[in-house]
Amino acid sequence: MNLPHSGSLPGRPVYVVDGARTPFLKVRRGPGPFHAADLAHAAGRALLTRLPLPVEAIDQVILGCVSPGPDEANIARVVALRLGCDPRTPALTVQRNCASGMQALESAALDIATGRAELVLAGGTEAMSHHPVLLNEAMVAWLALWNAARGPLARGRTLVRLRPNQLRPVIALLRGLTDPLVGLSMGQTAEVLATEFGVSRQAMDAFALRSHQHLATALAAGRLDEVEPLYDHNGQVYTQDDGLRPDTTAEQLARLRPAFDRPVGRVSAGNSAQVTDGAALLVLASERAVEEHRLPVLGRIVDAQWAGVAPQRMGLGPVHAMAPLLRRHGLASTDIDYWEINEAFAAQVLACLSAWTDERYCRQTLGLDAAFGPIAQERLNVDGGAIALGHPVGASGARIVLHLLHTLRQHRARRGVAALCIGGGQGGAMLVEHTQTP
């Protein structure tokens, strides 16, 4: 198999100046207090206010968002203008499903690398609690008849054709989490991997528990300072990720019923990512911009890689994206100081870790000469992941890159890889380096 080479960043180095994210708010009952644009605006406003940078200096705004609201067409533009960016600053919204936030970073990085921009505000946002509830097609067809009906008689005739099942709504969130071609829900694709790689329920639950514990520790140690509080109009303040269950136990997790393949599956709500609202934004800059505005530097985006896999095995996407990325740079697992592999499902992350070191999988499927060395547990998702804090699909890609850079800085480490699996059968990976100066 040939290694696709499309991900290599050509041209100038790309620096991450700083980043901020909102607390991730679990979807509970109905729409949450913030729309996707509100979330991105809150994170962006804090970020742009604290940087020694006039807002007008931003050349471009790129946001990932899977499903912006009806009043948020090209949500990046909405957010840019609400942030006070110059009206002449262009903005675009990108969508690569669960990796939309990472796609935004890559697009921004390319703009800088190729010299088309000096400063780009990029990231992702998602308000999954605001994903629309739609009328089904039969109802839309009926409404068209109703609008065409003239006079009480025609209206009456149309009215009697209304059937109760036409009132059943389409929940866009659930449709979005179902593969449009093979019809499997994302949880079912995790079940596919669990079977293929023999991931047990105990292993999944243990991984989920670890996610909660790591997040709780990180929170207590103040390692989540990229989080900026949110304030709603009713005076409520949201200071931290609210999906965290610091006191959950293996026993409690074991009691949860399978959520997707009922009644015998292994993937439960407890060992899957939470459905959540949140946003994460970063400022990316060229060396020239860093020097001109005397900006701090958090790190460098070195390279990125995208890959496709069968939709049924979308969870293995990270392996397919990370392998060519590491090979291209001649890196072994031990050369990577920290890893962030998005926790869509515990089963899926564990399957990735198995495939990564599986001689047969690496040779036959990835076309490599040998398997990679293991990814050490103490270097992977060290401050928890989406199982504990949620996976707002448009935002997660930006969140893991931002947090990875913070982790590298805190541990004075150098190299990190962030990767996600992508619904529809893709994987994305980004190689970053910690540095404080250009």
Next chain:
Amino acid sequence: MNGHFRIERDAQDLVWLTFDMADSPVNLLNEQTLESLDEALVTVAQTHPRGLALLSAKPGGFAAGADIHALGALRDPTHLVPHIERVHEILRRPEALAFPTVAVIHGHCVGGGLELALACRYRIARLDPATRLGLPEVRLGIFPGYGGTVRATRTIGHLQALELMLSGRSLGARAAERIGLVDLAVPERQLRQAACRLLLAPPRPHRAGWLRGTLAGLAPVRPVLAGILRRRLAAKAPPEHYPAPYALLRHWRRHAGRPTRMYHGEATEVARLLTTDTARNLIRVFKLQERLKGLGDRSLFRPRHVHVVGAGVMGGDIAAWCALCGLRVSLQDRSPELIGRAVQRAAGLFRTRLRDPYRIRAAMDRLMPDPRGYGVPRADVLIEAIYEDARAKRALYAELEPRMATQALLATNTSSIPLESLAEGLTRPERLVGLHFFNPVARMQLVEVVHSAHTDETVLARAAAFARHIDRLPLPVKSSPGFLVNRVLLPYLLEAVRLLEEGVPAPVIDRAAVDFGMPMGPVELADTVGLDICLAAAR
């Protein structure tokens, strides 16, 4: 051009009569401008155009009303009555014209300005937040005297007209359209076209319907309605202190529906009211406010970002007010809950003041909760509104000053601590200034601009300019105990407390003060302000 009016005739045979009062930033009605209008109308009438549009050249508005200074000079009723009668005559002229007339209104159109607009057959208002129409004469102790009582009742009906004149409140373009005060409210881009359309194909002029226009004004109905309105009025403004609205009700009850008598009533009653103490004092207050406005020159300073430290009632409300006035604001406090409550109050303020959801969101976006103080280096004005403790304030300044922009003002909202003591330890004591707001911030227009011996002149001028940018009235005062307002207020409050200690029941003290005309008794006031704050100020 005949001094104050410009006449232009266009290809469609329409005359555009532009009111542009010479040597004045706003259009006012006084003897000169009104005579000039009369002359212009006579000239136009002789040329028989298809229609006449009356508009203003002033960016601020159509017309700001009667010239209060000139009215004040005509204090003697023997001069006033003929003046008002002459104005009646001039404003009846457009009605007698053979062709249609339209007032094209933008910005302020209040008092005599609206009465002028009402004299036209049609009115069009520019649809934007700056357009305000109203008859606020009662706030000066009089009522509309340039035919307003006749034309307002005829155009929008008795009850709505009375409501407008008795309350003195102003309406936006859309609300004015809804009640028929203007025929159309259109965005600026459509203003001229709308005027042309009304003049070239004139519809029937707007008149109040049968219920509002006729029934409510019938002789047997009027005393009943007047009684109801009188009772409602009494709850807000006692007749002993505010005679004007009662005089207006009486005038309406006696003469409604009979224009000749109403014109006559306006002339005699308004002339009489102008000589009352109430009108004289209210006009004096108005003039003083105008003077305070003149103390801040907006052009000296263009603040864009305000950082407020302390999200208590004062700090939070100052932040919200600044955001409402279009400034970017960051609000810092150690307690996220306090910031949350301030944001909630701000949301309420924006909802009632702005209504429009887009403008509410823009205001909310301008107000940034800032627990970590990111806004400090960006601020043009930094306002400290934490608790009254000199040591805490000085410690805060020591933290803030090194992070502030070089040109930024450092302002304190202290009500009782001398600025000299707060300036100790500052690297640049000359930029410390007091901006003492009063509670509730959104309603109290006065802001004491306090200077110490160190305060720089330009800093002071910028602070006063800032007050004008947020539509408050700057009152420059020296940093002496209590500044000015509390210096005046405290002896009064202390006397009330002394009486209380001597055994006079609190309700009796408050009752006496309210009867005298105070909005609130001293005991209740001290309690509302907070006894701790009173004590700190008294010391």
